[in-house]
Amino acid sequence: MNATTGNTEADRKAGLEQPILAAENLKKYFPLGGSFFRSQTAYVKGVDDVSFDVRKGETLGIVGESGCGKSTTARVLIRLLTPDSGVVRINGKVVGAPDGISVRDMRRRVQMVFQDSYASLNPRLTIEDSVTFGLRANGVPKKAALEKAHEILGLVGLEPDLFAQRYSHEISGGQRQRVNIARALALSPEVVILDEAVSALDKSVEAQVLNLLQDLKQSLDLTYVFISHDLNVVQYVSDRVMVMYLGKSIEIGPVEDIYARPLHPYTRGLLASRLPMDPRRRVQSAPVTGDPPNPVNPPSGCRFRTRCAWAEHVCAQREPQLTEARGAHRVACHAHIPGSGHSGPAKWEGVDAD
């Protein structure tokens, strides 16, 4: 991707069409075993060639099992990790490129909420100090920063008079996560990345925080990237969903489409593994067996083939690319790519079609 030409082209078609956040061929490899005396020989392919768009005002859900690269993707998006290759665009402008948008400016527009509400607040700072820190760091005068912090605390449902002066150990987990949301919102971002933001909360508190997030999205005109391993929560909040497996994006599409008619065998397995509401229809056998392969040395061709019931010769030969299957619904599976040499998807019992 040539940054310069890409930029001008993006500028030309600026408007509603343009994604507010776009990842293009992102790669992040973590060197293994390298030290002062030994050269690095192996890499964990944390994120391997992942591309996606986030449109203004939508919620993109990212799901996948542990270690599939969801959080790494988030950290690369906000440049807490530098991608090894690929670019991130904000409103068409390449992050970190000389003619694009600086990392510092990007961070004012993209903020993140972390999973561990406790670890993400400094135990030595009061809540208002935690919320104002980002504002002060960006040069907002103290008084204005405090006013803004109190306003945001009110927005997330924490009465500033009661909570502003407290410390993180003096409030509950749900309240702490509200503070983290307030901290992320203090800089008036356009995009908020929620990395397992509700996963550590009790179910009842989780529901409250999810509703709060939905309200804030409406009132503040936000765009969310919602990362979770919880399929039900992702279904509830997302407009579109991306499924990741072993550092790859394997399926992406509108939420109803993915949940009602999943195409990739892994997505089908994931959805089938959910506990059904009806106990008579409980899952009899594990839809996907085995552990994910070692990300240092992933299988050749399709990375899922070692656990896939449909695997055929072609799956070991070539890596399937994300291909349009049904309109906006794209999948990386040879069985759904016409002319790939695969005999086609088998009948699947685990998930209802429609």
Next chain:
Amino acid sequence: MNTPTSTQAAASGSDIPRARISRSFWHSVARRLSRDPVTIACTTVLLVIALVAVFAPVIAPYDPYKTSILVRLAPMGHPDHLLGTDELGRDLLTRLIYGARTSLFMGFAPILLATLIGGTLGIVAGYAGGATNMIIMRTIDVFYAFPSVLLAVAISGVLGAGIFNSLVSLTLVFIPSLARVGESVTTQVRNQDFVVAARATGASDWQIIRGHVLSNVVGPVMIYASSLVSVAIVLASGLSFLGLGIVPPEAEWGSMLSTLRPAIYIAPMNAILPGIMIFVTSMCANLISDGLRTAMDVKV
């Protein structure tokens, strides 16, 4: 701590309009310290010694250098000399008072300097990580190869005796351990999510260190430093005892102990007095350090 209960009462809908209960972390540490009788007592003792040292010329009954061949090693309770005299007939009370000046200085100044230098090195190494960390910490490890007393003696031996050289050698001795404490705490803090979140707001490294790292590192470093004050006093006295620290006739508890040593069979009480002062002072410093640790051990 019954403040949380009062806030909960306020939160559960009573008419209390405001609940400004929380205060800064240091405020609560100070409050807890002020309720600890041992810390209060020790602080008082140290303060008295410090005040006496400051006002030595006013308080001391005699000239600390004035010798008298007639009243050598006068016992305690001598009509002219309350605590007796030393081997040259100098008033012991006066010498102890003047000695407090140098001894207290040698106890606190090297620790203060070493905390500033070592703490900074540790925070830089811990926050930067990677090659910077390795260069700083491996250099500091070299100092660990030598026992601290031996190191102090060696450095003082090279630099020569005198108060300034002792200050330098003691500071050098304490830098490595303080740097190591600073480094290990900073490394822990650096990887916490709140530092990552602070980075995500676009804050600079300096802003993050000031706003998030220092507040978490200062505590442990301070506790450790305060426990070293007594070591510094004893070590400084040790240097003087060996003739590598304060040069006679200047009064210093360690060197007084050294010069009175031959008299221990003749006038044991006189010879022990400087030792008692060293003991009391370092004991107080240690107990204050313990109190500080307890007060800072907040459930956070």
